[in-house]
Amino acid sequence: MSGQVHTRRTLYPAVGDCYGDGEEWRVVSLIEEIDEMKNQNGAVSDNKSDINMAITVEVAGSSLFTTAAQQAPLAARRYITISRKKLLHSLDIEGGVRLNAWIDSMRASSPTHVKSSPLLSQDQSSWINQHPSALEMFEQITKASKGKQIVMFLDYDGTLSPIVEDPDRAFMSDAMRATVRKLARHFPTAIVSGRCRDKVYSFVQLAELYYAGSHGMDIKGPSKGSIYKNGTDHQAVLFQPASEFVPMIDEVYKALLEKTKFTRGAKVEHNKFCLSVHFRCVDEKKWSELALLVRAVLKEYPKLRLTQGRKVLEIRPTIKWDKGKALEFLLESLGFANSADIFPIYIGDDRTDEDAFKVLRERGQGFGILVSKSPKETSASYSLQEPSEASYEFFAAIGTTEKEVVATKMQAEKTTSRNESITSQLKNVQGRDDNLYFLV
Numbered sequence: 001m002s003g004q005v006h007t008r009r010t011l012y013p014a015v016g017d018c019y020g021d022g023e024e025w026r027v028v029s030l031i032e033e034i035d036e037m038k039n040q041n042g043a044v045s046d047n048k049s050d051i052n053m054a055i056t057v058e059v060a061g062s063s064l065f066t067t068a069a070q071q072a073p074l075a076a077r078r079y080i081t082i083s084r085k086k087l088l089h090s091l092d093i094e095g096g097v098r099l100n101a102w103i104d105s106m107r108a109s110s111p112t113h114v115k116s117s118p119l120l121s122q123d124q125s126s127w128i129n130q131h132p133s134a135l136e137m138f139e140q141i142t143k144a145s146k147g148k149q150i151v152m153f154l155d156y157d158g159t160l161s162p163i164v165e166d167p168d169r170a171f172m173s174d175a176m177r178a179t180v181r182k183l184a185r186h187f188p189t190a191i192v193s194g195r196c197r198d199k200v201y202s203f204v205q206l207a208e209l210y211y212a213g214s215h216g217m218d219i220k221g222p223s224k225g226s227i228y229k230n231g232t233d234h235q236a237v238l239f240q241p242a243s244e245f246v247p248m249i250d251e252v253y254k255a256l257l258e259k260t261k262f263t264r265g266a267k268v269e270h271n272k273f274c275l276s277v278h279f280r281c282v283d284e285k286k287w288s289e290l291a292l293l294v295r296a297v298l299k300e301y302p303k304l305r306l307t308q309g310r311k312v313l314e315i316r317p318t319i320k321w322d323k324g325k326a327l328e329f330l331l332e333s334l335g336f337a338n339s340a341d342i343f344p345i346y347i348g349d350d351r352t353d354e355d356a357f358k359v360l361r362e363r364g365q366g367f368g369i370l371v372s373k374s375p376k377e378t379s380a381s382y383s384l385q386e387p388s389e390a391s392y393e394f395f396a397a398i399g400t401t402e403k404e405v406v407a408t409k410m411q412a413e414k415t416t417s418r419n420e421s422i423t424s425q426l427k428n429v430q431g432r433d434d435n436l437y438f439l440v
Ligand SMILES: O=P(O)(O)OC[C@H]1O[C@H](O[C@H]2O[C@H](CO)[C@@H](O)[C@H](O)[C@H]2O)[C@H](O)[C@@H](O)[C@@H]1O
Pocket: 155, 156, 157, 158, 162, 163, 164, 165, 166, 167, 170, 192, 193, 194, 195, 269, 271, 275, 276, 278, 280, 309, 310, 311, 312, 314, 350, 352
């Protein structure tokens, strides 16, 4: 004997939330209603024509539901079931607008292939005029930084390591490590990353650097103190302005793991004071759905905000802290807060690096370099096509030039007691000022 059975299956415990003008509604469960034909053995055969996807929505003053039948009851928790078609239509008009903006921006921030068209190449060339390749500007950069203390700030992913599918395998090459080591020998050098500080340290493995993890919310100086520190205080720096958020971040991490567990390819990364939800390995057709899931979780945490990067949504505390603030903090802890004779150079590839580029523009000191193959709106002054150690050797070369001058000057210093005039002669010959002394 066989018969028809009506079954309701909850597909997702919570799907997402949407906001419109003066209204708010939240999808709490996606229920698949299926009229199943059960045979004698209990095996199920879905009769497609009977499938009706319905969605249960928790309502807070929505004008979505117009007919009397659709109006939510006045209970404390108001739920209503609407058709899948209607929900998706509404998603498009309301929450969809913001959601699509994220997704478009995520797509644009990490193009998989750069299409070549006459228009694009025109855009590209005008962009390159505005943001020339740093590699062609040796003379200008050397001249601009002359007599000033260069301080290097380097982003990690996409700047020191190539972008790869698995965030746990974004290794840095030995050649790149050797170049960064060389840079750190010439200048105070900091890694500024969205990653958790320990993780980025495990990739870079250079103890002589400053590390600003979690988008600058976790800053630590070299364990033995910095040889560059301008002043007498050589204590190692440790600064964590978002410590109070750790329990909340842990909680949201667990919620996100749970909510995204059915989204194939999605990955949630715990970056200590912030989180990343990776879209790179998720089918693009599922991106909106995943973004909705993330936003649904975040709805319960108004003290956290969402930003986007290269195929990633980043969740972080709403505190006024970013990579730009981290750069300023580092300059200050190096003793350069009020120094006119510093030349900070920040190299990064992502939207979050723009905060640091902006700070440099506002200070009118140093400049930003954007690593990008394609034109992007940026506050950086220069560009680099890709993250290669060859590019960063360029800065080491500036360092070498500076160092030679400094060494000569040091030699001159020693001789000063014997012959004051040698120093002044050197100064005249090389046209450098005394700010370079503390480099050595
Ligand atoms: O500030 P960053 O050091 O650039 O960190 C930003 C995010 O970088 C990582 O994700 C990015 O790189 C991954 C590995 O190449 C790639 O799979 C992912 O698609 C990129 O978005 C890191 O995993 C994130 O936690 C950081 O927020």
